[in-house]
Amino acid sequence: MKLVSFLIDGEVKAGMVQDELVVDIHAVSGGSLPKDMISIINLGDEGLKRMKELGAFSEGEEGVYPLRDVTLKAPIPRPVSIRDFYAFEEHVKTARKRRGLDVVPEWYDIPVFYFTNHLAVKGPGDPIAKPAGCEWLDYELEIACVIGKEGRNISPGSAQDFIYGYMIMNDWSARDIQKHEMKVGLGPAKGKDFATSFGPYLVTKDEMDTYRNGERLDLPMTAKVNGKHLSEGNYQDIHYTFEDMIERASKDVTLYPGEVIGSGTVGSGCILELGPEKHPWLKPGDVVELEIKGLGVLRNTIVERRKGEDHVLSSIGEHTS
Numbered sequence: 471m472k473l474v475s476f477l478i479d480g481e482v483k484a485g486m487v488q489d490e491l492v493v494d495i496h497a498v499s500g501g502s503l504p505k506d507m508i509s510i511i512n513l514g515d516e517g518l519k520r521m522k523e524l525g526a527f528s529e530g531e532e533g534v535y536p537l538r539d540v541t542l543k544a545p546i547p548r549p550v551s552i553r554d555f556y557a558f559e560e561h562v563k564t565a566r567k568r569r570g571l572d573v574v575p576e577w578y579d580i581p582v583f584y585f586t587n588h589l590a591v592k593g594p595g596d597p598i599a600k601p602a603g604c605e606w607l608d609y610e611l612e613i614a615c616v617i618g619k620e621g622r623n624i625s626p627g628s629a630q631d632f633i634y635g636y637m638i639m640n641d642w643s644a645r646d647i648q649k650h651e652m653k654v655g656l657g658p659a660k661g662k663d664f665a666t667s668f669g670p671y672l673v674t675k676d677e678m679d680t681y682r683n684g685e686r687l688d689l690p691m692t693a694k695v696n697g698k699h700l701s702e703g704n705y706q707d708i709h710y711t712f713e714d715m716i717e718r719a720s721k722d723v724t725l726y727p728g729e730v731i732g733s734g735t736v737g738s739g740c741i742l743e744l745g746p747e748k749h750p751w752l753k754p755g756d757v758v759e760l761e762i763k764g765l766g767v768l769r770n771t772i773v774e775r776r777k778g779e780d781h782v783l784s785s786i787g788e789h790t791s
Contacts, residue, residue, distance in 0.1 A: 471486055471487075471518070471521060471522070471673070471674045471677060472486065472487040472671040472672075472673050472674075472677070472766075473485070473486060473487075473507065473510070473545060473635070473671065473672045473673075473674065474486075474487055474492060474542055474543075474545055474669075474670065474671055474672070475506075475507050475542070475543040475544060475545055475546070475547055475593070476492055476535075476540040476541060476542050476543060477540065477541040477542075477543055478494075478535060478539075478540050478541075482506075482543055482547060483495075483496065483497075483505055483506075484496065484504065484505060484506055484507045484509075484510050485540075486521060486524075487537065487671060488526060488527060490536060490537045490538070491527060491528075491529055491534055491535065491536060491537060492534070492535050492536075492537050492540050493524070493527050493533060493534050494533035494534070494535070495510065495521060495524075496533075497532060497533030498524055498527060498531075498532070498533045498534070499520070499521075499524060502520075503517065503520060503521065507545060507546050507547070507672070507728075508546065508548070508549075508550070508727070508728045511546075511616065511618060511634055511727045511728050512727045512728070514618055514619050514634075514727070518674060518676075541595070542593060542594050542595065542669060542670050543593040543594075543596075543669075544591045544592060544593035544594075544596075544667070544668040544669050545593075545637050545668055545669055545670075545671060545672035546591070546616065546668065546672065546728060546730065547591060547593070548588065548589065548591065549588045549591065549616075549728055549729065549730045550588070550726050550727070550728040550729045550730075551585060551588050551729045551730065552585065552586045552587070552588045552591075552666060552729075552730045552732065553583040553584070553585060553715075553719055553729070553730070553731050553732065554583055554584055554585075554586050554612070554639075554641055554662075554666075554731075554732035554734060555581055555582065555583040555710065555715050555731065555732060555733060555734045556577070556581070556582050556583065556734040557581055557708050557709055557710040557711075557714075557715060557733050557734045558703070558707065558708055558709060558733065558734055558735060558736050558737050558739075559573075559709040559737075560703075560707065560736075560737025560738070561734065561735040561736065561737050561738075561739060561740075561743060562577060564737065564738070564743040565735075565740075565742050565743050568742060568743065568745065580718060581710035581714050581715050581718045582718075583715070583718070583719065583731075583732075584657070584658060584662075586641070586662050586663060586666055586732075587662075587663035587664075587666070588730075590663060590664060590665050590666060591665075591666055591667075591668060592665050592666065592667040592668075592770065593667065593668065593669045593670075594667075594669040594670040594767075594768055594769055594770070595769060595770070596667065596770060597770070597771055597772075597773040598642055598665050598667070598758075598770050598771070598772050598773065599664070599665070599772075599773050599774070599775035600644075600752070600753075600754060600772055600773070600774060600775055601644045601647065601660075601664050601775065602775060603646075603647065604644040604646060604647055605646055605751065606644065606645035606646040606649075606746075606751045607642070607643070607644055607645070607751050607752040607753070607772065608642070608643040608644075608645050608740050608741045608742055608751065608752065609640055609642060609643075609693060609695070609739075609740060609741070609752065609758045609760070610639075610640060610641040610642070610643055610734075610735040610739060610740045611640070611691055611692075611693045611701050611703065611735060611736050611739030611740065611760050612638075612639040612640065612641055612732050612733050612734060612735055612736065612739070613636060613637075613638065613639060613689065613691065613705055613732075613733045613736075613762055613765070614636065614637050614638070614639040614668065614730050614731060614732045614733065615633045615634075615635070615636050615712045615716075615730075615731050616633070616634045616635050616636070616637065616672060616728065616729070616730055616731075617632055617633070617634065617716075617725045617726065617727055617728065617729040617730075617731070618632060618633060618634025618635070618675075618727055619631075619632055619634075619727055620724060620725065620726055620727065621720055621724070621725050622720055622722075622723065622724040622725070623720055623721060623722065624716050624717055624720040624725070625717060626711075626713040626714060626716075626717050627713075629712065629713035629716040629717060630675070630713065632716060632725065633675050633712065633716075634672075634674065634675060634727070635672045635673050635674040635675050635677075635678070636672070636673055636675070636678050636764075636765060637668050637669060637671060637672045637673065637765060638667075638668065638669060638670075638760050638761075638762050638765050638766065638767075638768040639666065639667070639668055639730075639732045639733070640666065640667040640668075640758065640760055640768060640770065641662065641666055641732060641734075641735070642662070642664065642665045642666065642667065643658075643661055643662055643740070643742070644660070644661045644662075644664070645661065645741075645742055645751070647660050647661040648660075648661025648662065649661075667768055667770050668730075668768070669766075669768050670766045670767070670768060671765060671766050673764060673765055677764070678764055678765075680764075681763060681764055683706060685711075686705065686706040686708075686711065687705050687706060688704065688705075688706050688763075689704060689705040689706070689762050689763045689764065689765075690702070690703075690704050690762070690763045691703045691704060691705065691736050691739065691760075691761070691762045691763075692760070692761045692762075693739060693758065693759065693760050693761075694758070694759040694761075695749060695752070695756055695757070695758055695759075696756055696757055697757075697759075698749070700738075700741075700744060700748070700749055701736070701738045701739045701740070701744070702738060703736030703737045703738055703739055704736070705733070705736070705762075707736070707737065708733060708736075712731065712733070715731050715733075716731065719731060752772050753772060754772050754773050754774040755771070755772065755773075756771070756772045757769065757770075757771050757772075758770055758771075758772070
């Protein structure tokens, strides 16, 4: 199933996509299923079963809307948490080489991550405001998985049981701010915490398993800026799989439904790797499109942040599809 959070009549609701329609899960279930995505995820396998049993719907039925008439928000507008890993070897090698650094041996010992701001999540079509003082704004082409049930000290062999689904992730990065603060040895923080985009769909694990090739998902990943193809990679090239990441994240810590785990940037998946000589850092007006097989296209436009404009940006995001 393709699940979404969508804005209709001033309210954000949880929905299912059926062809070119969006189905309000709460409405068509007669109120027996929740209104929001976190509550849906908390129902786990039972919730998935009940949603499948709802069947197919037609335009004109109550709670059923043409996809073109709704505004899609991030599938999970307020995740429980976001851990972003550093799991693609090509990205690590190339990004560090650009800075005159080798890959540290410890990277091969354990998958590492940082927590980013789960309250600064953006959805498809939402404008991304360039942080004040940032001249090196970058996109990052990533895939994320969503935790579907509670677990602690999860083994790689059982980690698949804890994945609810997958979605595209753009870990926006202010590279100049990040470069400055990382010299202190703690972070990243302000170079990352202003925005993370998800969407357009949260695709359930069973649907994504159709792309499985052996032990890994064969998922081509691409990025365009203003229609120009810049990045191309594949999830199956990842060094640390989501199973590895979940094992690490859950070590001596309980994971809960609605937590998000990002893969880190796929090889070639950002301007930092490609070099500003291939494409300049992002500027207001640039349109960034990330596409992953089976997960759709996540599109956002860069805007200039102006003093006192934050409430305007929020309003724009609510009316952009």
